[in-house]
Amino acid sequence: MLAADLFSFVTRVRERAPLVHCLTNLVVTNFTANVLLAIGAAPAMVVAREEAAQFAPLAHALLINLGTLDVPQMRAMRAAVDAANRAGTPWVLDPVAVGPLAFRTEFALELLDAKPAVIRGNASEIISLSGGEASGRGVDSTAATDAALDAAQILALNTQAVVAVTGATDYITDGRRVIALSNGSPLMTRVTGVGCALSAAVAAFVGAAQSRDEHWAATIAAIAYSTVAGELAAREAALPGSFAVAYLDRLASVDSQAFDATLVLREVAVS
Amino acid sequence: MLAADLFSFVTRVRERAPLVHCLTNLVVTNFTANVLLAIGAAPAMVVAREEAAQFAPLAHALLINLGTLDVPQMRAMRAAVDAANRAGTPWVLDPVAVGPLAFRTEFALELLDAKPAVIRGNASEIISLSGGEASGRGVDSTAATDAALDAAQILALNTQAVVAVTGATDYITDGRRVIALSNGSPLMTRVTGVGCALSAAVAAFVGAAQSRDEHWAATIAAIAYSTVAGELAAREAALPGSFAVAYLDRLASVDSQAFDATLVLREVAVS
Amino acid sequence: MLAADLFSFVTRVRERAPLVHCLTNLVVTNFTANVLLAIGAAPAMVVAREEAAQFAPLAHALLINLGTLDVPQMRAMRAAVDAANRAGTPWVLDPVAVGPLAFRTEFALELLDAKPAVIRGNASEIISLSGGEASGRGVDSTAATDAALDAAQILALNTQAVVAVTGATDYITDGRRVIALSNGSPLMTRVTGVGCALSAAVAAFVGAAQSRDEHWAATIAAIAYSTVAGELAAREAALPGSFAVAYLDRLASVDSQAFDATLVLREVAVS
Numbered sequence: 023m024l025a026a027d028l029f030s031f032v033t034r035v036r037e038r039a040p041l042v043h044c045l046t047n048l049v050v051t052n053f054t055a056n057v058l059l060a061i062g063a064a065p066a067m068v069v070a071r072e073e074a075a076q077f078a079p080l081a082h083a084l085l086i087n088l089g090t091l092d093v094p095q096m097r098a099m100r101a102a103v104d105a106a107n108r109a110g111t112p113w114v115l116d117p118v119a120v121g122p123l124a125f126r127t128e129f130a131l132e133l134l135d136a137k138p139a140v141i142r143g144n145a146s147e148i149i150s151l152s153g154g155e156a157s158g159r160g161v162d163s164t165a166a167t168d169a170a171l172d173a174a175q176i177l178a179l180n181t182q183a184v185v186a187v188t189g190a191t192d193y194i195t196d197g198r199r200v201i202a203l204s205n206g207s208p209l210m211t212r213v214t215g216v217g218c219a220l221s222a223a224v225a226a227f228v229g230a231a232q233s234r235d236e237h238w239a240a241t242i243a244a245i246a247y248s249t250v251a252g253e254l255a256a257r258e259a260a261l262p263g264s265f266a267v268a269y270l271d272r273l274a275s276v277d278s279q280a281f282d283a284t285l286v287l288r289e290v291a292v293s
Numbered sequence: 294m295l296a297a298d299l300f301s302f303v304t305r306v307r308e309r310a311p312l313v314h315c316l317t318n319l320v321v322t323n324f325t326a327n328v329l330l331a332i333g334a335a336p337a338m339v340v341a342r343e344e345a346a347q348f349a350p351l352a353h354a355l356l357i358n359l360g361t362l363d364v365p366q367m368r369a370m371r372a373a374v375d376a377a378n379r380a381g382t383p384w385v386l387d388p389v390a391v392g393p394l395a396f397r398t399e400f401a402l403e404l405l406d407a408k409p410a411v412i413r414g415n416a417s418e419i420i421s422l423s424g425g426e427a428s429g430r431g432v433d434s435t436a437a438t439d440a441a442l443d444a445a446q447i448l449a450l451n452t453q454a455v456v457a458v459t460g461a462t463d464y465i466t467d468g469r470r471v472i473a474l475s476n477g478s479p480l481m482t483r484v485t486g487v488g489c490a491l492s493a494a495v496a497a498f499v500g501a502a503q504s505r506d507e508h509w510a511a512t513i514a515a516i517a518y519s520t521v522a523g524e525l526a527a528r529e530a531a532l533p534g535s536f537a538v539a540y541l542d543r544l545a546s547v548d549s550q551a552f553d554a555t556l557v558l559r560e561v562a563v564s
Numbered sequence: 565m566l567a568a569d570l571f572s573f574v575t576r577v578r579e580r581a582p583l584v585h586c587l588t589n590l591v592v593t594n595f596t597a598n599v600l601l602a603i604g605a606a607p608a609m610v611v612a613r614e615e616a617a618q619f620a621p622l623a624h625a626l627l628i629n630l631g632t633l634d635v636p637q638m639r640a641m642r643a644a645v646d647a648a649n650r651a652g653t654p655w656v657l658d659p660v661a662v663g664p665l666a667f668r669t670e671f672a673l674e675l676l677d678a679k680p681a682v683i684r685g686n687a688s689e690i691i692s693l694s695g696g697e698a699s700g701r702g703v704d705s706t707a708a709t710d711a712a713l714d715a716a717q718i719l720a721l722n723t724q725a726v727v728a729v730t731g732a733t734d735y736i737t738d739g740r741r742v743i744a745l746s747n748g749s750p751l752m753t754r755v756t757g758v759g760c761a762l763s764a765a766v767a768a769f770v771g772a773a774q775s776r777d778e779h780w781a782a783t784i785a786a787i788a789y790s791t792v793a794g795e796l797a798a799r800e801a802a803l804p805g806s807f808a809v810a811y812l813d814r815l816a817s818v819d820s821q822a823f824d825a826t827l828v829l830r831e832v833a834v835s
Contacts (some may be wrong), residue, residue: 049593049609052318055485067320070363071395092612125614214597262602263812270534322591324754338591341634343667541805
């Protein structure tokens, strides 16, 4: 897994501007759209059940984020996922706060059967999704990502999705292989929506992939690029308001040289 | 059409702080409110059907933006438009992504009968609204604004609204006259909600107009002022995160001298 | 009331990261979450009726903001308030635009019976809630805060809540005592959601309090800290876009020395 191969996905997103259909939570719609625009993708927040099914096949990828799930949104998500699957459009699941809350947890489990291409969550969320008992109290994970590595592999094998557990170290696995990324900054947890927008970036990269075989590398590339941008942004801005601005600026401008020089990636031997 | 005449609308907005009732999409509510505050207007996002009708007559203008239309919002919009029309409050239509999506397109056509004072959209949206076949894939326009000029004139004549098609060049027409504006920056397309907030600025300027006769000049002034602010912001910030900050700063501070020195306006001979 | 005592609440929020359950308006969700993260609290926007009741007892405080109230949100708010009261979780009421709009005003009056720990509003809102005739036109207050001081005291006595009226001068009262704070900046009214996020900060501080007896000092501390941060931010940024960034940076970094040196607090003799 070479940095140059990963950066080729960044270039592809910038050139193709994949259209990412986002059904996401109320808190992060704006930031998610700005992150997608910064990396060169085209966000589209089409939310009504009446339109979601018609729109999903027009998009290159679909993002389903459960952060502020309610019944009308659940219906729109079902319609969008069905339409995406029929059209062969890959979709990404962000199971925000799954575990302690029964309503969204049941829905997340239902969605696993609808074959997401990628699942990205924090440690608590991934442990919960794979059937374990996590200690999360909602949106913030209290578990370290290492603790979720086994759960992530099991979830990947069971769903055939690429699974990403993000935190101080990010792990990406397809069940057989595991990559660890160690970029980023603690400031990424001090701005709301950075994690949610990471899932949107994954959707954009997967939307620019040429086949299902590339979803693995596309997911690694999206998370590597975003966390490298966060790490570089933290070098110029030490507080959360200015960090959020610098992060968008870096997402729009990191080049392959800076990416290569910053990336910390290792392959993890699978037990 | 002199720059000084246009800038008098900027001054009026700053002095009168028109109250703009916004029924807009979930992605841009925050940015729209901040743009309105920056130009000196007062935003009010009253969204429930139960309140929209009561509030519309209290406002100086109403904005209807279809970006994340769903059935409850459609009902609130109908109530607000009816109340605005009964009270003589001007209203602005932003037909986001009209064309490819049947649900919102039907509703947009219904709204045309309710006499908007101004319609602002990108080329694809304006072509679709006037009955043509556009090539849009949703929120981003794939057509250049020139291609929509005929459609804009037809739409203006049919609806008696002022119609603005915005893009690299902005055209404003009432069906008989056409003004072209050539300010702005490509960065305005890299921040979500800049176009939607442009419609909100038009509503604020129209809300500060003294009569229907002034809607034409007020619309030109709103778009001219916003794009001049965007152009000046792009001179100090080359990346989208910092550009968004600079844009709000410029919207709050461009004076008549900077406006005059930057404005590029021409009258277009009407065929 | 010493600055050092007030700052001890700031330290406590930073150390305990209270989880604040927010049912707030569509315009300010993102900014509210970022303000909570900046001060060291943990925001959680769990909005569905199906989840609000389950989540409220897990949180350290609950925020109810009526800015974009509709029927589904009203139901979720009732469920959340009931669950919070049963669990002994304190909750804060922000009665946005109460007065001119009948739907939300009736609901706000209903909520008063459910014993909020704190009510924070502008002068018009507090006057309306206490039964008077205010001159507000919605979200912006047209009355000076002094005019609302009597109303605030009556409201506090009637509800046993701490009541805060914020504006150029902020008054906090429990009906028997009154504190006046004179920090802040007019720029705080040029960024949408600063007032709403102030209520969220109050919720975070109250959520870090050890008992009901501390709600009084916690409320003063939250407003004092936020307005001091705003005043310091305005010294480095004179325009609204950059002010919003600087405000988040200051909220994340003001130390006890800067707080002491800037705070302007006086006790008001109660009539």
